[in-house]
Amino acid sequence: MEKQELETIIGTLGKRMNRQLKEYLDVCVRCAICKDACHQYVATQDMTYLPAHRAELVRAVYRKYFTKAGQFMPAVYEARDPDEHLLDDLYRSTYACTGCRRCMYYCPFSIDTQWVISAAKAMLIAAGRGNEMLGQLADAALFKGDNIEMFRDNLVEGFREIETQVRDITKNPEAEIPVDRQGADMLYVALAGSHSILPAAIIFNEAKASWTLSMFEAANYGFFFGDPDKARLIAKRFMDEAKRLGVKEVVITECGHAYRVAELFYEAWAKERMPFKVVHILEVIDRYVKEGRIKVDPRGIREKVTYHDPCQIGRNGGIYEQPRDIVKAIAPDFVDMTPNREKQWCCGGGGGIVAMEEFNEVRLKSGDMKVEQIKATGASVLACPCENCRLQIGELNEVHDLGLRVVPVMDLVVEAMGFGHAAGTTGDERDAAEAVV
Amino acid sequence: MSDTKPDLELDLRGLLCPMPMVKVSQNISKVPVGGTVRAVATDAGSMADIPAWAKSTGNEVVQAEKVGSEYVFLVKRVK
Numbered sequence: 001m002e003k004q005e006l007e008t009i010i011g012t013l014g015k016r017m018n019r020q021l022k023e024y025l026d027v028c029v030r031c032a033i034c035k036d037a038c039h040q041y042v043a044t045q046d047m048t049y050l051p052a053h054r055a056e057l058v059r060a061v062y063r064k065y066f067t068k069a070g071q072f073m074p075a076v077y078e079a080r081d082p083d084e085h086l087l088d089d090l091y092r093s094t095y096a097c098t099g100c101r102r103c104m105y106y107c108p109f110s111i112d113t114q115w116v117i118s119a120a121k122a123m124l125i126a127a128g129r130g131n132e133m134l135g136q137l138a139d140a141a142l143f144k145g146d147n148i149e150m151f152r153d154n155l156v157e158g159f160r161e162i163e164t165q166v167r168d169i170t171k172n173p174e175a176e177i178p179v180d181r182q183g184a185d186m187l188y189v190a191l192a193g194s195h196s197i198l199p200a201a202i203i204f205n206e207a208k209a210s211w212t213l214s215m216f217e218a219a220n221y222g223f224f225f226g227d228p229d230k231a232r233l234i235a236k237r238f239m240d241e242a243k244r245l246g247v248k249e250v251v252i253t254e255c256g257h258a259y260r261v262a263e264l265f266y267e268a269w270a271k272e273r274m275p276f277k278v279v280h281i282l283e284v285i286d287r288y289v290k291e292g293r294i295k296v297d298p299r300g301i302r303e304k305v306t307y308h309d310p311c312q313i314g315r316n317g318g319i320y321e322q323p324r325d326i327v328k329a330i331a332p333d334f335v336d337m338t339p340n341r342e343k344q345w346c347c348g349g350g351g352g353i354v355a356m357e358e359f360n361e362v363r364l365k366s367g368d369m370k371v372e373q374i375k376a377t378g379a380s381v382l383a384c385p386c387e388n389c390r391l392q393i394g395e396l397n398e399v400h401d402l403g404l405r406v407v408p409v410m411d412l413v414v415e416a417m418g419f420g421h422a423a424g425t426t427g428d429e430r431d432a433a434e435a436v437v
Numbered sequence: 438m439s440d441t442k443p444d445l446e447l448d449l450r451g452l453l454c455p456m457p458m459v460k461v462s463q464n465i466s467k468v469p470v471g472g473t474v475r476a477v478a479t480d481a482g483s484m485a486d487i488p489a490w491a492k493s494t495g496n497e498v499v500q501a502e503k504v505g506s507e508y509v510f511l512v513k514r515v516k
């Protein structure tokens with residue numbers, strides 16, 4: 001390895017070296033309790049995916065360059081250079097990690113392997129080995145944001161088409177999709193596709209909410225890629241719009257990582273306190289149901305329904321009860337998976353892994369526990385408020401022939417509002433995904 | 438739409454954003470430089486996503502148009 005490349009990698013790790021990272025690197029006692037917590041390791045028994053091993057690759061470099069013992073006696077202290085072999089291993093274990101943090105939940109020292117993974121991604125990017133697909137998706141989002149006028153007409157035309165659908169479904173000719181509305185109470189941050197706008201727009205209109213859309217979307221591939229600057233810039237677009245429009249709440253759609261970025265990371269990245277609250281759309285819908293602002297049929301969903309806690313909303317976001325309360329308010333036959341809430345198994349689709357074909361095999365295999373959990377419930381509908389989880393569980397549904405309807409929670413709510421509008425299934429979407437000719 | 442016969446056809450109907458962009462990105466390397474991919478999507482978000490991806494990766498959207506309820510793209514691999 002060239003001296004300059006080595007210096008860049010070590011310098012990058014040095015910049016990340018705060019007290020928290022140092023502690024995670026210093027305190028692991030190799031008890032291996034985390035091995036039974038990681039869905040990828042449990043499903044594959046492959047060392048690459050053992051949480052402590054993933055972190056160990058960073059630790060070895062840390063010992064060599066940041067500890068005296070590792071510098072003077074590298075063999076004794078298992079200190080290593082970030083050579084090609086280590087970087088290859090680091091790439092596979094790092095970009096496969098879904099960031100679910102189930103390992104941290106079970107670790108007796110609460111070592112946050114995902115935190116170490118974020119340092120590993122920075123090292124890989126410094127070495128020119130960041131994942132290409134995630135980098136491209138992040139750059140495309142940045143390009144779109146920088147040149148939004150180029151896309152404005154198309155986006156507005158799309159919003160108007162969805163508005164027509166909202167009016168048709170609700171039979172309310174006054175229903176609207178406000179865009180860039182100054183002084184609205186809420187900025188709803190959706191995904192690029194209409195599927196995340198239509199049900200929310202129906203619900204907001206029925207609740208007579210003061211809301212608006214902007215040109216900017218929630219998905220953040222800069223976060224998955226592992227570049228905090230890109231991640232911050234992607235989120236900054238809608239955060240700046242929220243400030244400009246003077247909203248009281250930024251409402252993030254049913255997307256796990258987007259919620260975590262906006263609610264938990266953005267202020268630290270921006271070094272600025274935001275003058276509004278960040279909430280998840282299901283917190284808002286739960287409010288509407290409990291306050292009677294939207295009318296739902298308590299028997300609106302007759303099938304047996306279960307709920308998947310997306311890691312970024314549940315274990316890493318702290319939202320467990322509101323989605324369940326919503327589902328229970330419309331589906332009398334609700335059954336929880338076991339385990340659930342903070343102990344739930346990751347479905348295997350987080351961290352941007354659904355976009356990285358090279359991990360398809362481990363991704364599908366790592367869904368084994370989720371498949372068993374779902375089967376054990378006997379449910380035919382799975383409510384799931386995260387796009388990546390829906391993609392993954394939708395594919396597991398096909399592969400394992402589970403016969404499930406995999407739907408966003410807000411789609412189920414619309415179904416239970418009595419407009420005769422049924423939500424689509426993720427299975428159909430996967431059919432299309434496989435129909436690449 | 439162009440009469441050019443594409444080197445690869447992608448049926449992305451039913452896929453939700455950003456997956457149409459992801460699929461184009463995953464498949465562009467399967468055509469030679471100068472070759473084209475014709476992609477048909479149904480998610481309106483692809484009208485912004487796919488051109489943005491092409492611009493940021495140095496590829497070229499030769500045509501992008503709405504045909505009925507579908508969005509049809511001809512993307513040329515530039516590098």
Ligand code: SF4
Nearest residue numbers: 028029031032034107
């Ligand atoms: S559970 Fe914690 S302390 Fe034990 S090996 Fe895993 S990371 Fe290290």
Ligand code: SF4
Nearest residue numbers: 038097098100101103
């Ligand atoms: S964060 Fe999740 S995927 Fe990553 S090592 Fe921990 S348990 Fe495994």
